[in-house]
Amino acid sequence: MTLSPEQHRTFRARDMGAQTPSGMPVHKYAPYQPIGLEDRTWPGRRLTRAPLWGSVDLRDGNQALLEPMDVARKRVMFDLLVSMGFKEIEVGYPASSQDDYDFVRHLIETDSIPDDVIIQVLCSMRTDAIDRSVDAVRGADRAVLQYINPTSVAQRRVVFHAGREETLALALKGTRHAVRLQEELRETELYLSYVPESWSQTEPDFGVEICNAVQEYCAPRTDHTLRIALPVTVECFPPHELADRIEYTCRHLAHRDRTIVTLHPHNDRGSAVAASELAILAGVDRVEGCLFGNGERTGNVCLPTLAMNLFSQGIDPMLDLRDLDRVRSVVEECNQLPVHARHPWVGEFVYTSFAGTHQDAIAKGLKAREQEGDPDAVWDVPYLAVDPRDIGRSYQALIRINTQSGKGGIAHLLLSTRGLTLPRSLQIDFAHVMQEFCEQRGGEVGAEELWEIFSERYVAPGTGHDVGAAGALGISTAGWTPGDWKNPVSRAFTAQEVPGAVQGVTSEPLKGHAGYAAFCETALDGRPLWGVGIDEEEAEAVRRAALAAARRALGEKRAAPRAARNAAVREPVA
Numbered sequence: 001m002t003l004s005p006e007q008h009r010t011f012r013a014r015d016m017g018a019q020t021p022s023g024m025p026v027h028k029y030a031p032y033q034p035i036g037l038e039d040r041t042w043p044g045r046r047l048t049r050a051p052l053w054g055s056v057d058l059r060d061g062n063q064a065l066l067e068p069m070d071v072a073r074k075r076v077m078f079d080l081l082v083s084m085g086f087k088e089i090e091v092g093y094p095a096s097s098q099d100d101y102d103f104v105r106h107l108i109e110t111d112s113i114p115d116d117v118i119i120q121v122l123c124s125m126r127t128d129a130i131d132r133s134v135d136a137v138r139g140a141d142r143a144v145l146q147y148i149n150p151t152s153v154a155q156r157r158v159v160f161h162a163g164r165e166e167t168l169a170l171a172l173k174g175t176r177h178a179v180r181l182q183e184e185l186r187e188t189e190l191y192l193s194y195v196p197e198s199w200s201q202t203e204p205d206f207g208v209e210i211c212n213a214v215q216e217y218c219a220p221r222t223d224h225t226l227r228i229a230l231p232v233t234v235e236c237f238p239p240h241e242l243a244d245r246i247e248y249t250c251r252h253l254a255h256r257d258r259t260i261v262t263l264h265p266h267n268d269r270g271s272a273v274a275a276s277e278l279a280i281l282a283g284v285d286r287v288e289g290c291l292f293g294n295g296e297r298t299g300n301v302c303l304p305t306l307a308m309n310l311f312s313q314g315i316d317p318m319l320d321l322r323d324l325d326r327v328r329s330v331v332e333e334c335n336q337l338p339v340h341a342r343h344p345w346v347g348e349f350v351y352t353s354f355a356g357t358h359q360d361a362i363a364k365g366l367k368a369r370e371q372e373g374d375p376d377a378v379w380d381v382p383y384l385a386v387d388p389r390d391i392g393r394s395y396q397a398l399i400r401i402n403t404q405s406g407k408g409g410i411a412h413l414l415l416s417t418r419g420l421t422l423p424r425s426l427q428i429d430f431a432h433v434m435q436e437f438c439e440q441r442g443g444e445v446g447a448e449e450l451w452e453i454f455s456e457r458y459v460a461p462g463t464g465h466d467v468g469a470a471g472a473l474g475i476s477t478a479g480w481t482p483g484d485w486k487n488p489v490s491r492a493f494t495a496q497e498v499p500g501a502v503q504g505v506t507s508e509p510l511k512g513h514a515g516y517a518a519f520c521e522t523a524l525d526g527r528p529l530w531g532v533g534i535d536e537e538e539a540e541a542v543r544r545a546a547l548a549a550a551r552r553a554l555g556e557k558r559a560a561p562r563a564a565r566n567a568a569v570r571e572p573v574a
Ligand SMILES: CC(=O)SCCNC(=O)CCNC(=O)[C@H](O)C(C)(C)COP(=O)(O)OP(=O)(O)OC[C@H]1O[C@@H](n2cnc3c(N)ncnc32)[C@H](O)[C@@H]1OP(=O)(O)O
Pocket: 060, 063, 093, 095, 096, 097, 123, 124, 125, 126, 148, 149, 150, 159, 160, 197, 233, 296
């Protein structure tokens, strides 16, 4: 079915049952009901500091793996999280498996939890599960018990066959049990964190009611800061709706001032990062997530992405991200899952450009920055949201060459890998060569291959061509003075009857390498021909450039009649 633009404007797919233009069964889905918070204040706020971070890699991330981590892999992940600066780490679900229980015991018994790190465990709202979990953390200095019961309309209906009242009663029963254990536990400071699981699909007023019932019970019984975690167990509305619901909930929490409110966002709609940022504006203090977004289904929110977003705005991310590639490789090893090449901030390609105009702008941006000479100046390089060096990348991989590339990128690569500053018309000449090469061969040309092609064409062209028995064309540098090379080189060309006229010779020190590069431009039948010479001595580099240019000119001249003959042979007979 095709709709006119006018019909499209007024079209309501849901009225049409299964007969939609796309064929998609939209009638099976209902839009979310907005909470409609008219006096919202979060849009006027700005992010100014990092929230508290809670890693759930060893629990939510782990429970989503094909093969959950054993104690050894968990330990590697734990050490990584500590080294990055996480201060709150959920280390497992001790009631779920012996491995999870053993890992918590391992950390405690080997005294492996730094003083400034709090471990957290998760359990369901069952007294046996709470017992086992508290047993697991016995002996740690401090621990958070995150205990949960689902509150969504669907789970109340199909899993628990319970109304609001019974659901609230279950939460209170578990809370009473947890508080009793908290009071009894002498050697460990136990913080309780209540979670209305599937909060994102719970009526907002019931979410508030159940959290407040739990808090009213806990508040008089402890001096500790209270904790509530609000999970977007399934992301089913856009970020601004989440922000409204967070602001509404925070406004109505009975003990907001002494409560750490955590957001635990999943990424079903692909907007967990945006949702978390708006939720922070709307009032959450702490965000739980995983490294590179591992976790159930489409994953938990990616904490390094949130942290890098802050960093790129000049806000301390409160996580050490200076070697993000190392973090990525440890995570890939532990999770046995690859991180996508385009994953924000850390993917293999996120600081790499193949496209000519981008490469050109990046190269110019880096050059301008270098010329300005202030490494601490505010970062403003086109197409690069941060300085790749800040997360441990070099500038070398910024530019890679294929059919989409242009002269600026190619020149940058030769400059950054070989120290060569190509004259503009040589850049143009070589870009044509590379374009043709990439179109014929396909794929990417790496820095090494680029150099080989460049070198074969300009530095040592046609070494098979005999350019004078005296070798080296008889071009001698004796008596030359810098800046006065063009004429002697021209004379040598004429003397040796090398075709073409010398247009110019320049030379420059190599950048970041010892020695000089010289560029000799000749013109043959109106076409520019280049030779490049490289040597520790400037004069010798010039001599080589002239020699290379002469070889190219001779080679071209000799190839021309052959090419003409070949073309004539191919000419169709009339
Ligand atoms: C959104 C989240 O990520 S929540 C965390 C989810 N994580 C996991 O499930 C991994 C760990 N889980 C496990 O190892 C196991 O599921 C266990 C050990 C916890 C429980 O296993 P089992 O007793 O075999 O039950 P099962 O896995 O089928 O769980 C469903 C049962 O738990 C009940 N249940 C589910 N969630 C909760 C909860 N938060 N509190 C109390 N009961 C719950 C269900 O109603 C169902 O009860 P039923 O047996 O009366 O039908």
